[in-house]
Amino acid sequence: MLFFSHPYTSSQLFDVIKPGMVDWKKVAKSFHKLRGMMDQIQNCNYAIDLGKQLHFSLVGIQGKDIYDGSRMLILALVWQLMRAYTLSILANCTATGQDNGSRLATEQEILSWANKKLKQGSKSSSVSGFQDPKLSDAKIIVDLIDAIHPQAIDYNLVSSETAVESKLKNAKYAISTARKIGAKVYALPEDIVEVKPKMIMTVFACLMCLDYTPNVKENGKNGHE
Structure with missing residues (x-):
């Protein structure tokens, strides 16, 4: 059926x-x-x-x-x-007493959270939008993962080269690490390298949900505190 x-x-x-x-x-x-x-x-x-x-x-x-x-x-x-x-x-993860989780999060709210989280993690990277060309090498996503879950990223495995193969390797590493720390990411590495805004947005949304989930980290501190 x-x-x-x-x-x-x-x-x-x-x-x-x-x-x-x-x-x-x-x-x-x-x-x-x-x-x-x-x-x-x-x-x-x-x-x-x-x-x-x-x-x-x-x-x-x-x-x-x-x-x-x-x-x-x-x-x-x-x-x-x-x-x-x-x-x-x-x-639902970010629900307040007013909306009770009934209002879907907006892309701007996700971006604001991401940039705040990157800043809190002492990262120099930032994202202007999900169509930002800088996202293609996945390093912003890698930084975001490290900001959410310190020590999760081995930066020795992150390439600074601009070749497509290097970007794809970074994207694969970012997605596998995101899943390892509990983010339910379903985007593909190619989605990141090709900068597909809608799919990249879901990566950020999944990471944001993870960050807002209680006890996601040992110290229990999330980006919204």
Whole structure:
């Protein structure tokens, strides 16, 4: 059965991202033998509607495309779900009494946190945006990891060369180290080297969530204190 046509997979994901947004009366919970295809397409259409409510970019995508298994269109939706999920987790990590985690973190808030964290870690690096060309060698991300978790980075393994191969090596090291200290990073090294803003943003968001998680470090001090 297709992922987005299943009543308790796609809809549950949206409900995790924004609790209460799913109208379960609109979700087909079982598939009648004669209406199976129509019920599945109905679920796919509803997944598209939910995505639009979260301001996903879904121009030209219909439920039938998802049902038919269009790989490119499914990936477009899945990517945006992953991004929204990351931001929702971050919102819960940084929730205040006022928003209670219901408001998704903005890119500017993530950038502000990153630069503050780098400064707190006595790093000379900074980031102006997720499209910043300086991000391609992953050294800013490496510095951020070291600021969050001192001693996690062996700078002898970080290259200062500008060749693509060296940048890729740095990116692989940054991602593997981020995962080692507990960040749920799902971006690829190539995403960093090619400076794909949306994917790089998820790296920063995952690191920010880790930093805000209690007891992430032995001294228990996070960037928001």
